Amino acid sequence: MGAKVTRKRVRTRWRKHDTELTLLALPTTIWYILFSFLPMFGVIIAFKDFKIHGNFLSNVINSDWIGFKNFEFLFSSNDVWIVIRNTIGYNMIFIILGIVVPVSLALMVGQLHSRKAAKVYQTMMFLPYFLSWVVVSAVLWAFLSYDKGIANQVLTHFSQDPKNWYMEPSYWPYFLVFMNMWKGLGYGMVVYLATITSMDSTYYEAAVIDGASKWQQTWYITLPLMKFVIVLMFILSVGGIFSTDFGLFFQVPRDSNSLYNVTTTVDVLVYKQLKTATVGMASASAFMQSVLGCGMILLANWIVRKVDPESALI
Amino acid sequence: MSTQTSYDSGLDKFNRVGKGTNILFHLIFIVLALLCVVPIIVVLSISLSSEASIRETGYQLLPSAFSAEAYNYIVKQGSMIVRALGVSVFVTVVGTLIGVLLTTTMGYALSRPQFKLKGLLTWVVFIPMVFNGGLVSSYYINSTMLGLSNTIWALILPLAVSSFNVIICKTFFKTTIPDGLIESAEIDGAGQFRIFFTIVLPISLPVLATIGLFLCFSYWNDWFQSMLYIDDQALYSLQALLNSLMSNVDALAKNASTMGISYAELVATMPKESARMAVAIIIVLPVALAYPFFQKYFISGLTVGAVKG
Numbered sequence: 314m315g316a317k318v319t320r321k322r323v324r325t326r327w328r329k330h331d332t333e334l335t336l337l338a339l340p341t342t343i344w345y346i347l348f349s350f351l352p353m354f355g356v357i358i359a360f361k362d363f364k365i366h367g368n369f370l371s372n373v374i375n376s377d378w379i380g381f382k383n384f385e386f387l388f389s390s391n392d393v394w395i396v397i398r399n400t401i402g403y404n405m406i407f408i409i410l411g412i413v414v415p416v417s418l419a420l421m422v423g424q425l426h427s428r429k430a431a432k433v434y435q436t437m438m439f440l441p442y443f444l445s446w447v448v449v450s451a452v453l454w455a456f457l458s459y460d461k462g463i464a465n466q467v468l469t470h471f472s473q474d475p476k477n478w479y480m481e482p483s484y485w486p487y488f489l490v491f492m493n494m495w496k497g498l499g500y501g502m503v504v505y506l507a508t509i510t511s512m513d514s515t516y517y518e519a520a521v522i523d524g525a526s527k528w529q530q531t532w533y534i535t536l537p538l539m540k541f542v543i544v545l546m547f548i549l550s551v552g553g554i555f556s557t558d559f560g561l562f563f564q565v566p567r568d569s570n571s572l573y574n575v576t577t578t579v580d581v582l583v584y585k586q587l588k589t590a591t592v593g594m595a596s597a598s599a600f601m602q603s604v605l606g607c608g609m610i611l612l613a614n615w616i617v618r619k620v621d622p623e624s625a626l627i
Numbered sequence: 628m629s630t631q632t633s634y635d636s637g638l639d640k641f642n643r644v645g646k647g648t649n650i651l652f653h654l655i656f657i658v659l660a661l662l663c664v665v666p667i668i669v670v671l672s673i674s675l676s677s678e679a680s681i682r683e684t685g686y687q688l689l690p691s692a693f694s695a696e697a698y699n700y701i702v703k704q705g706s707m708i709v710r711a712l713g714v715s716v717f718v719t720v721v722g723t724l725i726g727v728l729l730t731t732t733m734g735y736a737l738s739r740p741q742f743k744l745k746g747l748l749t750w751v752v753f754i755p756m757v758f759n760g761g762l763v764s765s766y767y768i769n770s771t772m773l774g775l776s777n778t779i780w781a782l783i784l785p786l787a788v789s790s791f792n793v794i795i796c797k798t799f800f801k802t803t804i805p806d807g808l809i810e811s812a813e814i815d816g817a818g819q820f821r822i823f824f825t826i827v828l829p830i831s832l833p834v835l836a837t838i839g840l841f842l843c844f845s846y847w848n849d850w851f852q853s854m855l856y857i858d859d860q861a862l863y864s865l866q867a868l869l870n871s872l873m874s875n876v877d878a879l880a881k882n883a884s885t886m887g888i889s890y891a892e893l894v895a896t897m898p899k900e901s902a903r904m905a906v907a908i909i910i911v912l913p914v915a916l917a918y919p920f921f922q923k924y925f926i927s928g929l930t931v932g933a934v935k936g
Contacts, residue, residue, distance in 0.1 A: 331743045333819035334736045338748055341733035344788050345751050351768050352760025358767070369771035418659075421652045424644045430653065436919050437660035440667065443914045445848035447866045451873060451907045452666045455673055461685035461900065463669070495663065503925075521642045530642075559851065567873065583762050592763065599761030607758040 359383055359600040363592050383597035392582065393598075400578040403562075404554045406490055411550065412543060414494065415501030420531060422502065423509050435506075439499030446560025449496060453488070453565060480571040489576065492565050493558070508542045509535060544620060552613035555579060555605045667911060674698070674904035681900045697901035701909075704897070707879060708906060710861065711868040715847060715910075718782045718864060722846040726787040727839050731831070733788070734796025735823050738804075756790045766855060781856035782864065786845060792838050799834040800827065836924050847914065865910050872903045 360383070361376040387393055425431045441449070456463045457478040465475035478484065516534050525533070557578040566576045577585075579602050586595030643649070665688075673686050677694035684691060701708045736742055737749060759765075765785075775781035804827055812822045828835065853867035863871070871878045876899040918925075 327743055328741075330739075330741075330813065330819050334739055334742045335744055337732045337819060337823060338736035338744070341729045341788060341793075342748065342751060344729055344784070345755065347773060348765070348769075348785055348788075349755040349759065350751075351772070352765040353758065355760050355764025355768050358764060369767050418656075422656065424649070425652055425656070426643055426649050430656075434656040434660045436922060438656075438663045439922060440915060440918070441663050443844060443848075443918050444667075444911060445850055445866055447850045447870045447873070448848075448907050448910055451869060451904065452670055454873065455666070455669050455686050455904070458686065461681060463686055463688065466685050498659070499663070517642065527642070527644050527648075564850075564870075580762075587763055587766060596761070596763040599763040603759055603761045610757050 356596070356600050356603065358592070359596040361593075363596065379593075383593040384601070387594050387597045387601075390594075392577070395574055396577050396579055396582045399562075399575065400557055401554060403486075403489065403557060403578065404550070407493055408547065408550045408554075410490065410494060411497065411501060412547060415498060416505050416539065416543065418498070419502050419505035419509055420535065422506065424527070435499065435502065438502065441496045441498075442500045444496070446558075446564040449492060449560075450564040450567060453492065454567070457488075479567060479569045482572050482575045485566060485572050485575045489561060489565065493561055496561075504546070505539065505542065508539055512538050541621065545617065548613040548617055552610040553606065554609055555602050557581075559584065667915070670904050670907050670911070674901050674908045676901055678898040678901055686900075694898075694901075697898045697905035700898050700902055701905060705879060705902075707860070707863070708865075708868065708909070711863050711865045712909065714779070714782075714862060715864040715866070718779065718849075719843055719846040722783040722787060723839055723842045725783065726792075726842040726846075727835060729788050730792045730838055731796050731828065731835070732823070733793050735800055735827060737793070737797040738800035739809075739819075740806075752790045752793050770856060776856050777859045777862060778856075779862060782849065782852045782862075783846075785852060786842075786849060792841065796834055796838065799831065804830065833924070836921075840921050840924055844914070844918075847910075865906065869903070869906045869910060872906060876900070876903055 355373070358373055358376070360378060360380060361373065362379045362382075363372065363376050422431050422435065444452075454462070457465075459465065459475065459477050459479070462478070464478065468475050512535070516538075517530055520530050520534060557580050559580040562576050562578045562581050563584065566572045569576075579598060583595055583598045583602065586592075586598060644652070669686065669688055672688065672690045673681065674697050675693060675695065676687060676690040677692040677696060680687070680690065680692040680694075733748070733752065737745060737752070739745070760768075769781065769785060770776040775784065808826065809822055812826055817826075848866065849864070850866035850870055853862075853864055854870065857863065857867060860871075868878075877894050879897060879899075879902060
């Protein structure tokens with residue numbers, strides 16, 4: 314009893330090492346205040362008639378409150394609905410394909426007889442993950458450029474008319490989905506393969522003795538054991554359904570105006586509004602995105618907690 | 628390692644997929660792997676094609692007329708490319724150092740169970756994972772309040788810390804550094820700075836490598852910060868330069884050291900198309916050469932990150 318009391322007293326006292334640890338953490342804390350928390354308070358410009366001239370802080374303080382006017386402007390434009398449709402639509406496709414394809418490929422690569430070949434394939438497929446979107450955009454340009462691109466050379470070879478790819482919206486949903494898969498496939502495979510290789514091999518030994526086929530083993534052992542990781546990845550990606558990879562939707566289509574309807578997502582819209590100095594609408598869109606994103610993350614976390622409290626983030 | 632040995636055991640040999648299925652799987656993976664690598668090789672081959680052959684036949688899978696004129700041009704004329712390479716290297720090296728330092732110090736402080744501010748600082752790290760101010764207010768705060776526009780720091784500071792990395796570090800320190808080690812150092816009178824820099828960091832190389840590599844790749848590949856904050860061409864990184872070359876191939880000539888040649892002449896003689904792809908190759912090459920060696924760190928890093936902090 315007495316020991317417990319003294320321990321409690323020691324715990325509540327500020328010690329020398331607390332000062333030292335505070336000093337160690339201080340630079341990073343300042344970084345967080347400047348680059349994370351100040352912008353959080355900056356979101357009030359979504360509710361102000363914000364004009365850019367000179368000092369940011371005095372601007373924020375002195376501009377007039379206009380309540381939800383910025384949001385009214387935003388939602389009265391037709392664009393916003395196209396943008397929301399694109400953002401959620403592409404994300405839904407990405408979520409489904411981003412689970413089905415890497416999981417199937419991870420299951421397949423684990424079955425290859427040659428370990429060496431499996432390693433080589435994996436390394437090759439991981440490469441695009443490490444390229445920037447600017448480079449990816451240059452790579453795609455080599456294929457889709459109107460006068461020099463390889464795609465049009467193939468078309469003319471089969472005596473078809475060359476196409477101006479960067480002007481044809483109908484193809485771009487496929488291109489964007491393909492490029493997204495291309496860049497992320499190797500990474501996704503690694504995540505699922507890590508789960509597969511960490512599974513207990515005795516399950517499979519028992520199954521083989523019972524005469525289970527390879528297909529039955531996959532269906533009744535591997536997939537159920539992976540179910541949790543799959544559900545977790547699914548929920549996490551649902552948490553990000555209001556944000557998209559800006560590089561994919563801005564760099565890869567090279568910001569082509571003809572493709573606006575199929576390539577503009579919330580992130581692209583915010584950037585464009587910011588650059589065209591419609592600050593009020595831009596901050597309203599950005600605020601909407603942050604709040605909805607936060608809500609989705611909390612919802613996802615709540616669901617994870619229901620399913621398995623151990624894996625919840627919060 | 629254990630999968631390797633168990634795979635070759637008799638049972639696993641018996642439990643393999645059939646020969647036909649194996650061949651089918653190999654075919655699928657060969658196609659996918661080529662699909663991932665061939666486009667890069669196409670870019671390489673364009674960069675090595677002569678400008679005349681590109682004008683005549685367009686981009687080719689394999690160069691019809693080999694020529695290193697683009698690379699020659701870059702070495703001789705491209706003061707801008709050399710500068711951009713310098714910016715990229717500087718940003719990557721300095722950014723990685725600053726990032727690793729900021730991430731590990733915070734991770735270490737959070738990993739000490741008796742630290743009084745642990746609870747508060749955990750929230751400081753955690754809240755930004757869930758909510759952020761969005762692009763617009765970050766942009767205005769960074770550019771007008773912190774004055775980062777058109778400085779090299781705009782490329783470095785905003786990317787230095789990520790809460791995810793801090794949590795990886797914290798988990799690593801908490802699970803792999805024995806408490807006894809730090810306690811005995813404390814008893815011997817070592818301060819926390821000394822403990823951190825001379826005891827904890829040297830035995831934490833795996834996590835330093837993981838975080839360092841994550842940061843390295845993200846600094847080297849970053850183009851968004853340049854697009855937001857940099858107008859001054861002298862501060863263009865390779866990514867920003869390639870970005871501007873993609874919309875305007877003549878951009879190179881504008882800034883090249885002209886040495887008595889007129890701008891028009893320079894534009895006429897420069898290998899435009901291949902130069903563009905050559906810049907892409909200069910960006911890709913270090914990454915493509917480095918990453919196979921570091922792949923295992925990334926994979927272990929991912930696994931560490933999956934452990935709940």
